[in-house]
Amino acid sequence: MTTYIDIENHLSALLGYAVRESVGQTDGISIEIERPREASHGDYACNVAMKLARALRANPRQLAQQILAALPASPLIARTEIAGAGFINIFLHAAAWQQLVPHILGLTSTFGHNTLGQNRSVLVEFVSANPTGPLHVGHGRGAAYGASLANVLAASGYRVSREYYVNDAGRQMDILALSTWLRYLEQCGEPSIFPGNAYQGDYVRHMANAIFNQHGDRYCHPTAALTAQAPAFADEPDAHLDYLISEAKRILANDYPYFHAFALNEQLADCRNDLNEFGVVFDEWFSEQSLYDSGIVQRTLDVLEANGQLYEQDGARWFRSTRYGDEKDRVVQRENGLFTYFASDIAYHLNKLERGFDELIDIWGADHHGYIPRVKGALEAMGRNPDQLIIALVQFAVLYRNGQKAAMSTRSGEFVTLRELRAEVGNDAARFFYVLRKSDQHLDFDLDLAKSRSNENPVYYIQYAHARICRVLTQWGGDTQTLADADVTRLDSPSEIDLLRQLTNYPAVVAAAARELSPHLIAYALKDIAAALHTYYNAEQFLIEDIVLRHARLALISATRIVLNNGLTMLGISSPEQM
RNA sequence: GCGCCCGUAGCUCAGAUGGAUAGAGUGUUGGUUUCCGAAGCCAAAGGUCACUGGUUCGACUCCAGUCGGGCGCACCA
Numbered sequence: 001m002t003t004y005i006d007i008e009n010h011l012s013a014l015l016g017y018a019v020r021e022s023v024g025q026t027d028g029i030s031i032e033i034e035r036p037r038e039a040s041h042g043d044y045a046c047n048v049a050m051k052l053a054r055a056l057r058a059n060p061r062q063l064a065q066q067i068l069a070a071l072p073a074s075p076l077i078a079r080t081e082i083a084g085a086g087f088i089n090i091f092l093h094a095a096a097w098q099q100l101v102p103h104i105l106g107l108t109s110t111f112g113h114n115t116l117g118q119n120r121s122v123l124v125e126f127v128s129a130n131p132t133g134p135l136h137v138g139h140g141r142g143a144a145y146g147a148s149l150a151n152v153l154a155a156s157g158y159r160v161s162r163e164y165y166v167n168d169a170g171r172q173m174d175i176l177a178l179s180t181w182l183r184y185l186e187q188c189g190e191p192s193i194f195p196g197n198a199y200q201g202d203y204v205r206h207m208a209n210a211i212f213n214q215h216g217d218r219y220c221h222p223t224a225a226l227t228a229q230a231p232a233f234a235d236e237p238d239a240h241l242d243y244l245i246s247e248a249k250r251i252l253a254n255d256y257p258y259f260h261a262f263a264l265n266e267q268l269a270d271c272r273n274d275l276n277e278f279g280v281v282f283d284e285w286f287s288e289q290s291l292y293d294s295g296i297v298q299r300t301l302d303v304l305e306a307n308g309q310l311y312e313q314d315g316a317r318w319f320r321s322t323r324y325g326d327e328k329d330r331v332v333q334r335e336n337g338l339f340t341y342f343a344s345d346i347a348y349h350l351n352k353l354e355r356g357f358d359e360l361i362d363i364w365g366a367d368h369h370g371y372i373p374r375v376k377g378a379l380e381a382m383g384r385n386p387d388q389l390i391i392a393l394v395q396f397a398v399l400y401r402n403g404q405k406a407a408m409s410t411r412s413g414e415f416v417t418l419r420e421l422r423a424e425v426g427n428d429a430a431r432f433f434y435v436l437r438k439s440d441q442h443l444d445f446d447l448d449l450a451k452s453r454s455n456e457n458p459v460y461y462i463q464y465a466h467a468r469i470c471r472v473l474t475q476w477g478g479d480t481q482t483l484a485d486a487d488v489t490r491l492d493s494p495s496e497i498d499l500l501r502q503l504t505n506y507p508a509v510v511a512a513a514a515r516e517l518s519p520h521l522i523a524y525a526l527k528d529i530a531a532a533l534h535t536y537y538n539a540e541q542f543l544i545e546d547i548v549l550r551h552a553r554l555a556l557i558s559a560t561r562i563v564l565n566n567g568l569t570m571l572g573i574s575s576p577e578q579m
Numbered sequence: 580g581c582g583c584c585c586g587u588a589g590c591u592c593a594g595a596u597g598g599a600u601a602g603a604g605u606g607u608u609g610g611u612u613u614c615c616g617a618a619g620c621c622a623a624a625g626g627u628c629a630c631u632g633g634u635u636c637g638a639c640u641c642c643a644g645u646c647g648g649g650c651g652c653a654c655c656a
Contacts, residue, residue, distance in 0.1 A: 030596080032596065034596095034598075036598090036599075037599080037600085037601085037602085038599070038600070041599065045598085045599090047597095047598065050598085050636070050637085053636075054635090054636085060636080083599080084598085084599050085598085085599080085636060085637075086636085087598080087599070130656070167656065170655085170656060171655070171656080172655080172656060238655090314654080315654085316654050317654095318654095327581080327582070327652065328652085330653095330654095331653085331654045332654095333654085334654040335654060336654080338654085340653095340654065340655085340656090341655070341656050342656095345656095365650095366583085366584070366649085366650060366651090367650055367651065368650095368651085368656090369582085369583050369584075369650075369651065370582075370583075370650090370651045370652060371651090372583085373582095393583090393584080395584080395585090395649085395650085396649085396650085436591095436592085436593095437591095437592070437593095438592090438593080440584065440585085441584090441585075441592080442584095442585080442648095442649070444591065444592090446591080449591090449605090457618080458604070458605095460618050461604090461618070461619090463618090464616085464618050464619075465619095467616080467618090468615085468616065468618095468619085471615070471616065472615050472616095474615095475615055476615085508595080509595080511595085512595040513595085515595075515596095516595065518595080520593085521593090521595070524593060524594095524603080527593095527603075527604080528603085531603090534619055534620065535619090535620065535621090537615080537616095537619075537620085538611095538617095538619065538620040538621085539620085541614070541615070542615060543614095543615050544615095578616090579616090579618070
């Protein structure tokens with residue numbers, strides 16, 4: 001078995017050599033190998049002659065001629081031509097494509113991997129939803145995107161850590177603890193004083209039930225005292241909520257942390273379970289509270305203070321983010337002495353860098369884009385390189401059912417949860433539909449299409465290709481290991497060459513997906529590969545008398561199965577052997 | 580008002596460093612199975628890449644402006 005020659009690297013090296021030999025200087029000019037749309041323009045094309053033309057003040061077609069004259073011989077190249085304004089078109093021998101089959105069968109699960117990351121470490125932080133209720137479909141998109149992206153990066157030579165930032169320290173958690181206690185009081189038979197801006201969802205009642213069943217009326221107190229001041233807050237619902245929180249803390253005293261911790265643990269466990277079922281796992285669940293407990297928040301502000309980045313005004317402490325391109329300065333410590341979310345977030349990002357990661361990727365909802373300058377600015381203000389932090393924005397997903405929008409709002413309790421979505425369309429369809437769009441593009445999620453078990457559903461199209469191959473290999477009944485040694489020189493029909501080309505392109509797609517943080521490219525490549533497989537399946541027979549050709553074809557579809565499985569796995573989608 | 584994102588076929592969307600005649604699915608129309616799974620395949624039709632100008636050998640791609648849509652502009656997270 002001869003060793004595999006990577007076509008694009010090979011052509012790039014040959015042309016680079018030819019350019020140096022023929023016209024000499026190539027500074028600033030990179031050799032770009034592209035795949036023309038038009039088959040008559042060759043298998044690959046190079047535009048280097050046109051790029052050199054300007055600098056050398058020469059005719060591009062003449063340059064192309066000189067370059068081709070110096071082009072070394074290659075076992076892959078059948079012929080070359082000069083076309084158009086000065087394109088060098090390259091036509092390959094079938095062997096250039098055929099060599100891929102034993103290559104894939106040898107590598108199996110690592111085929112498609114690349115070394116773009118050069119073993120750098122990257123922390124991918126995603127989902128990070130407040131643990132104040134079930135994940136909804138918007139979080140689902142961030143989860144699917146982040147998990148797929150992390151897999152793409154891992155396949156591209158990065159050491160990847162997946163992290164969920166748990167906002168367990170803020171006011172929202174207090175509201176959840178309060179909501180749980182108030183529902184509990186209803187269980188105790190107290191008159192309901194549940195405000196409209198507390199958490200309305202049934203899951204709060206469920207937590208209250210659980211506590212009541214376990215502890216009876218141990219945490220019961222009369223609600224009369226809580227209602228006494230209510231009328232004063234008629235026009236200030238948020239102030240009313242804060243009042244109730246402070247009263248809950250006062251009345252429950254040492255029991256308040258119980259409600260807080262119970263609600264937090266319950267929601268976190270639910271969230272973790274939900275994501276696990278979705279195939280989304282994290283290496284670390286990082287607590288915001290731990291940033292306070294370990295003193296990092298204080299230390300962070302000390303650093304900023306020492307650097308002259310903070311000032312006092314109106315009783316609050318401000319960070320001079322306008323120095324770093326932000327629209328206005330931002331408060332890090334409020335008039336009431338409490339730190340803002342921003343303060344702990346600066347500390348969190350500092351902590352990430354102190355843990356030694358080379359790159360940080362934050363995946364945020366697109367509605368947080370205005371937050372970017374202040375976080376990057378804070379890193380810069382602490383003497384860090386803000387370019388180490390990359391923020392990937394994920395746009396909203398809008399569900400459509402029967403052609404109509406399904407609206408959602410966490411507070412009102414009328415949202416569609418990720419769990420409901422998964423139950424309705426299945427994990428595979430959900431993962432696929434979520435990453436089928438570019439992440440910074442709005443997503444119209446068609447529920448009816450996603451759950452249809454018909455040819456209209458693109459996820460089945462790909463899975464069906466995989467199942468079809470498995471079926472053929474099963475009917476054949478041989479050992480697929482032996483196919484690695486098959487003589488593949490007769491794989492030269494149009495549908496075979498086309499399929500081989502699609503498979504050859506796959507590693508470049510993975511690299512592009514990593515470079516562009518765009519796992520959707522994988523989904524589109526899989527559709528193309530599946531289409532080429534289906535065409536092949538209809539064009540040729542596999543289980544034929546001719547044993548050499550039979551083994552060659554089985555080797556090809558076996559390789560195709562491996563690539564489909566690699567890609568589907570990267571997107572967190574199953575590869576069924578039968579459907 | 581300012582900032583970020585977006586505008587490609589009837590619909591939903593791709594288009595990797597600027598390349599040659601613009602891509603897929605779906606929908607519409609027509610064809611396809613004595614044969615490994617028809618959840619498939621083949622074909623037709625469908626476009627002023629929002630608009631205007633600029634950069635250059637070449638622009639869907641880069642720049643400026645206009646129009647249209649989304650999001651954001653807290654001592655919330």
